[in-house]
Amino acid sequence: MADKNRKKGGCFRAGCLTAVVAVLLLVGLGGWFVHQRSNRLPARFVLSVPLTGELDERPPDAGPFPFGKGRHLLSFEELLTILDRAKTDRRVDSVLLRIDGLGASPAKIQELRSSIAALRKSGKKVTAFLVTPEDKDYQLAVACDSIIVQKGSWMTLDGLKAELFFVADPLKKLGVSFQAAQWKKYKSAVETFTRNSASPENLEETNALLDDAWSDYLDSVSRQRRIGKDAFRKVVDSLAVLTPEKALGLHLIDRVATERELEQEYARRLNKPAAELLVGGREYLGATGGMRPQGGGDxxxxxxxxxxxxxxxxxxxxxxxxxxxxxxxxxxxxxxxxxxxxxxxxxxxxxxxxxxxxxxxxxxxxxxxxxxxxxxxxxxxxxxxxxxxxxxxxxxxxxxxxxxxxxxxxxxxxxxxxxxxxxxxxxxxxxxxxxxxxxxxxxxxxxxxxxxxxxxxxxxxxxxxxxxxxxxxxxxxxxxxxxxxxxxxxxxxxxxxxxxxxxxxxxxxxxxxxxxxxxxxxxxxxxxxxxxxxxxxxxxxxxxxxxxxxxxxxxVRESLGQLQPLSRLPGAGIARFLLRTDAPQVLALDPVEVVIK
Missing domain, CATH: 3.90.226.10 (2-enoyl-CoA Hydratase; Chain A, domain 1)
Incomplete structure (x- = not known):
């Protein structure tokens, strides 16, 4: 095929390919120089960090082109690095966390709360700005010095849930069933495919995880906002959805404002236009060395x-x-x-x-x-x-x-x-x-x-x-x-x-x-x-x-980026393993997830 293409000419010829590579390299170098120039930080600024989505542990590969990566959300390791560097950076006046649609696991929220606490201890003021927040957003926000909710939005604080899905019956209708060797009874991953409801053991351990997450939620809100646990539980059980003004009256938040009002406030306080004052998390990370180790020491x-x-x-x-x-x-x-x-x-x-x-x-x-x-x-x-x-x-x-x-x-x-x-x-x-x-x-x-x-x-x-x-x-x-x-x-x-x-x-x-x-x-x-x-x-x-x-x-990734990933569907991880070969699989795998929503 390659020989035929070479005979036909076009961009399969070696010379043409070399030219394409050269052009891409020149474009890339130009983009790199522009990127380097844009990474010069002001002498004093507000670090603005977006917190949204699942917070994947690692960032995706940069790929062969110097553009497009900015679209990707900050990874968890990048977020931890940014907050750690900000502690000792004298140029950082304060930190603004823009929290919207956070989908991270409870443990990652706990680790972020610890990082925010360390940042505050270093003397940096941390503000949370929430847009239509739900429980996960709020649970992280309470770790900050102050909580601002966008004017005109609402808060959904309706508690926690754990979701379990079972597909045995619908699969049987298609003529598909599974044989399982479950070692032992608490190894509940197989139940998605072999049962139509949760076993007592599955319910026992899932309830235990949910209890721990619920207890942590109540404790963190009560401690950080100085609200009784019973009082906050009443908000969840009786109100669930409330306006920012109502939340302000209940001392759940500190202010109601638009994003523009907040930016203007920063501009007045530091006597700089907001456009020159706010530095994004990815921009800050790039300007401080990225994720590569700095220095020649240990x-x-x-x-x-x-x-x-x-x-x-x-x-x-x-x-x-x-x-x-x-x-x-x-x-x-x-x-x-x-x-x-x-x-x-x-x-x-x-x-x-x-x-x-x-x-x-x-x-x-x-x-x-x-x-x-x-x-x-x-x-x-x-x-x-x-x-x-x-x-x-x-x-x-x-x-x-x-x-x-x-x-x-x-x-x-x-x-x-x-x-x-x-x-x-x-x-x-x-x-x-x-x-x-x-x-x-x-x-x-x-x-x-x-x-x-x-x-x-x-x-x-x-x-x-x-x-x-x-x-x-x-x-x-x-x-x-x-x-x-x-x-x-x-x-x-x-x-x-x-x-x-x-x-x-x-x-x-x-x-x-x-x-x-x-x-x-x-x-x-x-x-x-x-x-x-x-x-x-x-x-x-x-x-x-x-x-x-x-x-x-x-x-392809960009085209499919807005679609729900198949990996998020119930049992998708196990199913992917089963498709790797026609032989039975022996897995050390656990699908339990406590969803805070």
Whole structure:
């Protein structure tokens, strides 16, 4: 095909492609110089940081072009970096958090509240500006010095909920069912596909998570706003939706104003036009060095394991869907080879995934720990396989509302035999060996095959238990007593010995610094891994086919950006695993999520 295209000429010719690359490089360099000039910060300014959406742990790859990234929301690690740098930046007069439609996990909200508290302690005033806020927005806003709600909007404070979806009955109508080996009864991930309602065990653990989140919500509002818990609970149960003026009268907020009024107030106080006064979060991050480590001193490597844990990046997992073994191996090698890196912080925001992949990652991490200390920091979710990889940490940190534990495994096998019958499709199979056709999705297991299916799951579970017992210095019986698929909040995980300490990324970095013997007065730079290339590195290090592929992928992402991601749908993560192969899957995965809305 390539030869034919070369004969035809056009832009498949080498000369034409070289010219295109040269033009793109010139455009890119021009954009870079403009970007550098725009990153000169005023001597005094208000740092304006938007907080919206899910707050993904890591930012997307910059890609091969110096434009478009500004559209992406700030990631969680970027937000933490911005707030940390602002503490000691004398140019930052105050911080304005523009909170609108926050969808982050309860644990991430807790960690942001801690960062805001540290920012206030440094002497910076922090203001929250809310637009039609809901519970998550308000729960974060109460950590600020003052809360302003946009005039003409409304507040929806109607409490918390946990959503569970079950698709077994509708799938049966299509002729699709599942056989599951659930080890043990608390490993409720399979219930989405095998039941039409929640089991008592599923309800027990979900209610426990919801209780912890509700208690934290009431406590934080009561403490920060000096409102009785019963009084705030009455607002939620009787009002639910209220005007900003009503909220002001109840002392839930401090002011009602338009965004323009707020900007004019800043302009009068600092005697500067608002356009010159307000500096956006991404602009500030770029002007202060981005996410690259600054200086030539000691470093702490922060290795991210986010999303589904998979054996490789292929098989239906798209960019940003998960973390594979090769990526972790490369990141660890970078951290070990870098003599400036004194310790590693393993940052986990994952529900788990492929049990074998998680086990392989743990083996790699344990090997690395023999060379440099490792501390595990759990973000919003570090459950099942996500908890397994945390076992490599010399210490494990989590927020009180981090979802963790779920020590258990399950296996799922789809049975499409009824679907074939409904559609009239006939299947004839010739085999050599009794179990040669046992794993097919086109018929159910017989008794002997199902026993082997269950035994395999049990073997993986026992291996998981042994890993936890070794990593946490417990007996297998002690681990089994808190395992069996049980899900724990970080607060409860501390009580049963599954983690070592309550704290966020900053606390984990301090512990890593201590274990590495770094002097107290030294503040090591953070090296985030896997390293993300800049557009220029991407451009110079790629051949033409890579660039075309990257541009195509970027265009597709932009086109689909406004659509609801399939990963948000119930059971989508498990379904994606099942589509990777026609063989049954053994997963260390947990789908429990407490939704604050």
């Amino acid at each position: 470093r702490i490597a922060v290795i991210n394991i986010t999303g589904m844990i998979v054996s490789d990046g292929a098989g239906g997992m798209s960019e940003g869907d998960g973390t594979d073994v090769a990526t972790v191996k490369e990141a660890l090698q970078t951290a070990i080879d870098d003599l400036k890196v004194k310790a590693i912080v393993l940052r986990i925001d994952s529900p788990g995934g492929d049990a074998l992949a998680a086990s392989t990652m743990l083996e790699l991490l344990n090997e690395a720990k023999a060379k440099k200390p490792i501390v595990a920091s759990m973000s919003g979710l570090a459950a099942s396989g996500g908890y397994m990889v945390a076992l490599a940490g010399d210490k494990i940190f989590a927020e009180p509302l981090t979802i963790t534990g779920s020590i258990g495994v399950f296996s799922l096998k789809p049975d499409l035999s009824s679907l074939l019958e409904k559609t009239g499709i006939r299947r004839e199979v010739l085999i050599r060996g009794r179990f040669a056709d046992a794993e097919t999705p086109f018929r159910a297991f017989d008794d002997a095959s199902f026993r082997k299916f269950v035994e395999l799951t049990g073997t993986v579970y026992e291996d998981f238990i042994a890993k936890v017992a070794k990593g946490r210095h417990m007996t297998p019986a002690q681990v089994d007593a808190v395992a069996g698929g049980r899900v724990w909040s970080g607060k409860r995980a501390l009580e049963v010995g599954l983690i070592d300490q309550i704290g966020g990324l900053g606390d984990a970095v301090q512990e890593a610094k201590k274990l590495a013997g770094v002097k107290k007065e030294v503040k090591p730079a953070l090296l985030y891994l896997p390293a993300q290339k800049t557009w220029l590195e991407y451009l110079l290090g790629s051949d033409t086919s890579d660039m075309v592929s990257a541009l195509t992928a970027a265009m």
